[in-house]
Amino acid sequence: MIRIFSVSNQPELKTAIMDYVVKSWKEIAEFFFEQLEQSMLPEEDIQDTFVMVDDDRIVGFYQFLRNEPIRNLESTPWISSIFIDEDYRGSRLSELFLIHGRIRAGKLGFREVFISTDQINLFEKFGFTEIGLDIDKWGFPTKIYVANALQM
Numbered sequence: 398m399i400r401i402f403s404v405s406n407q408p409e410l411k412t413a414i415m416d417y418v419v420k421s422w423k424e425i426a427e428f429f430f431e432q433l434e435q436s437m438l439p440e441e442d443i444q445d446t447f448v449m450v451d452d453d454r455i456v457g458f459y460q461f462l463r464n465e466p467i468r469n470l471e472s473t474p475w476i477s478s479i480f481i482d483e484d485y486r487g488s489r490l491s492e493l494f495l496i497h498g499r500i501r502a503g504k505l506g507f508r509e510v511f512i513s514t515d516q517i518n519l520f521e522k523f524g525f526t527e528i529g530l531d532i533d534k535w536g537f538p539t540k541i542y543v544a545n546a547l548q549m
Contacts, residue, residue, distance in 0.1 A: 399456070399490065401497055404446040405436050414448050417455045422480050429478055432460050443474055443505060447497065449481075449490060457481040459494045461501055465513045466534035469541065474502055475511045495523045495544075502546035512542045520544075 404410050411433070418429050429446075436444040449457035458480050465475040476498035481490045502510035512520055513533065517540075521527070525542035533539050 398452065399493070400450050401493065402448050402450060404433065404448060405441070408437065410448050411437070413455060414446065414458060418458070418480075421482065422478075425478055428466065429460065432462055432477070436460070445501075447494070449494070451485070455482075456485045457490055457494065459498065461498055465511070467513055467531040467539060467541075469531050472509075472511050472541070472543075474505070474507055475513065477513070491519075492523055495520070495525075496547065499524075499544055499547040500549050503548045507546045509543050510546050512544075513539045514542065515539055 402410060404414055415426075415430065415433070418426050422429075432444065433446045435441060436446050443463045444461060446460050447458060448455055458478065460477045462475040462477045463473055464470055465477055476495065479491055479494050481488075499510055512525060513531065514520065515537070520542045523544070525544040527540055528543050529541045531539050531541055
């Protein structure tokens with residue numbers, strides 16, 4: 398059974414998700430860990446890291462961030478670092494993360510939620526609209542997408 402957990406609400410997942418990120422997507426580990434630590438602060442009310450679990454196996458993760466590491470710092474909040482395990486790709490599990498992030502944005506009182514990506518034709522099919530280009534903190538071009546937050 399697929400479930401999504403908040404690491405800030407279940408800190409016992411922290412070590413497991415850190416190990417999983419290093420094993421699965423090492424290139425983002427430093428940024429991911431910085432955001433994970435930020436989301437664990439008691440005063441943090443927006444940022445969080447979410448883990449997707451199938452029974453007891455971690456099969457994916459994403460982060461919900463106040464700001465993405467790009468030049469555009471006015472837009473908030475962001476769905477970031479979406480990852481689905483190779484064994485689970487093609488099952489539309491990334492859509493569950495996108496819906497989860499849009500609902501979270503709505504619950505926090507936001508009207509929109511943003512994604513920064515180099516993917517083409519992925520997020521449009523999930524209700525996101527491209528609104529422009531930017532440069533990330535590593536100097537690479539990135540597309541910016543927006544979707545309405547979901548009110549539940």
